[in-house]
Amino acid sequence: MTRVALVTGSSSGIGAATARLLAERGMRVVVDYLHSGQAAKDVVAEIEAAGGQAMAVQADVRDVAAVDRMIEQIRAAWGGGVDVLVHNALTPYVIKPFHDMTWEELGGKLDDEMRAAYVVTKAVLPTMTDQGWGRVIYLGTGLSRRPRAGMIALGTAKAALAQFARYLAQELGPAGITVNVVEPGPVAETKMTHGLDDDLKQRQVAATPLGRLATPADVAQAVAFYASADNRFMTGTTAAVNGGMAMY
Structure with a gap:
């Protein structure tokens, strides 16, 4: 049986x-993508050139109707629902100290984060529940445990997501569905590190026992394990992909 994986924010x-x-x-x-249609098509083309199967679908995962349309497109194309959800989409957030932050900025990020997780998870659960098998993986961040100046909106929202995942793991385990979190530290080549100055990056590397920042491929390896049939007995856990920068 060929499993179907939905990866949100994967352009x-x-x-x-x-x-x-x-x-x-x-x-x-x-x-799944929101704005970067050509980049998403390029990812699909790379997958197909390597012999795989993929499709690009535009959907704002905070929007129930958009996500429902995406699920219908998947059914129409491949005849079934989603077996593996990797919720990676990053909703906007501000970088500023709490002293300067409005409730709309902090509460808006919390609402966006939890709304997206709620909507996309609700959409994929019927198939997983019916077949008695499913994999749900949420992308978190080390900032939910280790605060950094200006990152209170993102860190707080991702901490809420991690606790949400634990509650789902408890509830969905009897249905054969595992729920886990992958929590990267700083990751090179991503939007979150593009704004960091070189001095801060070097301090982060120096604080990492493995001597470098993570790459997207490092994080993908952890996600792939959680998504696989090999992961038969891990749920409600968090994989810290940070090279030892933080150990817990």
């Missing part, structure tokens, strides 16, 4: 690396 970075790896391991992959 670049960690999402794109994950989409390519899951396809390489034999899954049909849905490359």
